Amino acid sequence: MISMRFSQCYIPTLKETPAEAEVISHKLLLRAGMVRKLTSGMYTYLPLGLRVLEKISKVIREEMAVAGYQEVLMPMVQPADLWKESGRWEHYGKELLRFRDRNDREYCLGPTHEEVITDLVRGELKSYRQLPVRLFQIQTKFRDEIRPRFGLMRGREFVMKDGYSFDANAVGAEKSYWECHAAYKRIFRRLGLRFRPVEADSGSIGGNFSHEFMVLADAGEDTIAFCHDCDYAANVERAEVRYQASETKGEYTCPSMERVATPGAHTVEEVSAMLGVPAAAVVKTMLFVVDGKPVAVLVRGDREVNDVKLKNVCNAQEVHLADGDTVMALTHAPVGFAGPIGLAIPVYADNELREGVDYVTGANAQDSHCMHVDLNRDAAVTAWADLRMITAQDACPRCGGHLELTRGIEVGHVFMLGCKYSDAMHATFLDENGREQTMIMGCYGIGVSRVAAAAIEQNHDEQGIVFPPAIAPADCVLLNLDPRNDVVNAMVEDLYGSLRHMGVEVLLDDREERPGVKFKDADLLGIPMQLVVGGKSLARGVVECKDRRSGQKGELPVDNLPASFSAWAERVRAGWEAQQA
């Protein structure tokens, strides 16, 4: 076990928070001397930060092995040819950092490794007898993110565990998928995180179905919906909204459509206030560009469009909101006056509007709207679909129960890829009948460096980090309050030695600093157990102990310290488990 004397370690702690840090995990990682920024979205891991990554990696490696995965290591630089073969050279966009070597050959920095791993196995695996194959690596990835932010949470360069399964048939592929899903649950559980697996959209990686593993924390960039009455949980991007036809359908006849002046009213709030109708009676018409073609999307005025659902409904690669010029060209009006009537583009309307009676819509003319619109009578709706964001007021799509929305940090994602890459790249084998078949793939990621940040987002207090034991850079920090006192020194050295003999990872704070400095740093670093040796308590025959998580302090008699330490350590661990449950 390596020696960890604070005076010999590179642990540059900071009293003040660097201005660049926005979220708590970033601030604390910097202050605790665990990371330093090199440039936008790229960080150096200092010794303690690296130890945290290694702790996380260790748990991942153990559980991946249990799930039948073997570790490999693939290059970070990848040839363009493979990406052209899969089709992603065109589709992946600017996040893929591309460059040329001295011979003018094209390459990219690997943001993920589906192409490389598929290329690897297609050359070797030719028979159903060789399948399934399960491989993973822990590697630095590079994605030229649009906007890196939040420190380790969204860097451009980051450490990721990515695993891949290759199966001969759908049954086997699903087995691989669910075994990895189960491994992920064990991993995040062991890491001491409060998390939830949720149904998710497959995004640009593609595939048939997927789950994200979300660490529950307010700083999360995602919102998840979960049910209190069953085990349904989904990313709101994906969570379907149940459509129930209303009983009053058809009983109401909408008056004739009427065009009204609404000067300057271009938000739903302004329109509903001006016309004296509730927001729910206004139709919000949003113009999107879907794979380069404009479409209109209609949702109730008090709802939000879910662009992931739109993308899936249109079977599209890329969706974005139309800009002002496009809106002007399509509706002959500035943003805020679009409506479905007379639009010469496809119109997708949310299910909720199906009854279609007596709505207010934009009139496609500046400063005017239409009242008494019956969407079925007055507008040409191309398709009805589930297009809006779910809300906490909606019923659970599975059981009809009570939903809750909460924020989460995506730390893992498992995808049932199917044959997307194996088809494109001809990863085939011969089945029992000697017929050529395409391998069925799954891919499984964990953001290792993001886990470190997420753990801190979820576990910190005013004093600093509160690392879950499995992630902490050490098990215990041992404070020598009085390095000039020979009696104290002797006790500290004795304790340091015996703890290390017991297999406890100890950081010994032997610095020539005042006690306050050591207390503050110990709290900041977030090491789960603190032992304090000072002249006063030692004179009474005890050393002090503090549980970083609960703040609970106690005293351990110097006689037979190993035994009392072990008992106390067990209590600290039990406290963590109780909190996680």
Place this chain on the structure above:
RNA sequence: CGGAGCGUGGCGCAGCUUGGUAGCGCAUUUGCUUUGGGAGCAAAGGGUCGCUGGUUCAAAUCCAGUCGCUCCGACCA
């Protein structure tokens, strides 16, 4: 890429409006005193004010350009 803002010793900032010898706190070094929750006093070291060009007798300060970083909106582990 669009919008906003910031670049001044290692860190956090002031100075800029109204050009005139670059300042504060923390950190660092030395000495003395202190020593159980980020010590006190004294002294010291460290900055071509992001970079380039311009205006001017004179630029951290005004102008132009450029680079970098951060934040707000479109990507994902």
